[in-house]
Amino acid sequence: MELIAETIISLLLVAAGVFGLVGSFGLLKLPDTMTRLHAPTKATSLGVGGVLIASMLYFWIFQGKLSWHELLITMFLFLTAPITANLIAKAHMHRYSKQIKLPDTGTDSGWATFEDETTEVHPVMTRTRAAPAPTKADH
Amino acid sequence: MLRKLFPHPYLTLLLVITWILLVNQLKLGSLIFALILGTIIPLITAPYWPDRPILRNPRAIVGYILIVLYDIVKSNFIVAGIVLFKPNSQLKTTWITIPIDLRTPEAITVLAGTITMTPGTLTADMSGDGKSLLIHCLHAPDPDAVRDEIKARYEARLMRIFE
Numbered sequence: 001m002e003l004i005a006e007t008i009i010s011l012l013l014v015a016a017g018v019f020g021l022v023g024s025f026g027l028l029k030l031p032d033t034m035t036r037l038h039a040p041t042k043a044t045s046l047g048v049g050g051v052l053i054a055s056m057l058y059f060w061i062f063q064g065k066l067s068w069h070e071l072l073i074t075m076f077l078f079l080t081a082p083i084t085a086n087l088i089a090k091a092h093m094h095r096y097s098k099q100i101k102l103p104d105t106g107t108d109s110g111w112a113t114f115e116d117e118t119t120e121v122h123p124v125m126t127r128t129r130a131a132p133a134p135t136k137a138d139h
Numbered sequence: 140m141l142r143k144l145f146p147h148p149y150l151t152l153l154l155v156i157t158w159i160l161l162v163n164q165l166k167l168g169s170l171i172f173a174l175i176l177g178t179i180i181p182l183i184t185a186p187y188w189p190d191r192p193i194l195r196n197p198r199a200i201v202g203y204i205l206i207v208l209y210d211i212v213k214s215n216f217i218v219a220g221i222v223l224f225k226p227n228s229q230l231k232t233t234w235i236t237i238p239i240d241l242r243t244p245e246a247i248t249v250l251a252g253t254i255t256m257t258p259g260t261l262t263a264d265m266s267g268d269g270k271s272l273l274i275h276c277l278h279a280p281d282p283d284a285v286r287d288e289i290k291a292r293y294e295a296r297l298m299r300i301f302e
Contacts, residue, residue, distance in 0.1 A: 022223060037275075045211055046212060068160040086255065103273070111267070
């Protein structure tokens with residue numbers, strides 16, 4: 001029984017390490033910023049996830065107590081990874097705004113980052129109020 | 140009254156669970172402190188989040204989370220395969236526009252996050268009126284298929300949860 005548990009945990013750790021390595025290699029190999037963003041947001045999430053599952057299993061089987069910290073780490077990771085990727089992508093779009101050919105929005109307004117500062121960007125934030133026009137009193 | 144004290148009940152619940160997971164033990168003291176935090180933090184942040192999101196179908200969230208977790212694992216293998224075995228010259232990277240029917244900001248945020256975490260796609264921006272998303276694809280020989288899959292697989296489910 002112990003041998004099986006140890007084998008599973010080791011396999012998880014090795015697989016996680018491989019995925020972490022692939023993610024880092026992707027950073028080196030892919031050609032530009034936007035494609036490079038794909039490698040760390042994805043290939044590493046399984047890398048970290050594998051380590052966390054292995055850690056949970058280890059503490060559960062060998063220490064006899066269930067550790068919940070790993071679930072929290074996973075949650076925080078899944079919350080922060082898309083936001084980081086989004087910010088890097090936007091910074092990149094601004095820096096190379098002349099070279100990058102963006103597709104049309106398909107609607108009347110442009111992409112939110114390139115909108116004029118004075119334009120009201122609607123995050124469709126309001127259901128209760130009719131028009132999402134924040135006045136000074138709202139802040 | 141109750142609504143004033145707990146402007147975001149789901150946030151309160153989430154904070155309580157998070158705090159209990161953080162201290163890693165279920166004792167009365169930590170539960171009370173979790174409740175205090177769960178009351179104060181939503182109260183302080185309420186002005187930045189004026190509307191309470193409507194969860195029409197909370198039970199569907201579990202199914203959604205399972206599907207997204209499965210897709211994340213799958214996308215790890217796909218992206219790893221692309222990184223390791225596909226020469227850069229064969230990569231077909233494209234930008235695509237996805238028109239979205241979701242209207243609540245919470246639902247759009249979840250959709251954008253999901254797209255970033257799943258196979259070879261990454262949300263870069265939203266249009267100014269919140270009616271379409273800008274997606275970057277790592278390798279998409281058929282951009283229309285990607286768009287249809289996102290709309291059918293994620294957006295339809297989010298629609299059932301949120302709107």
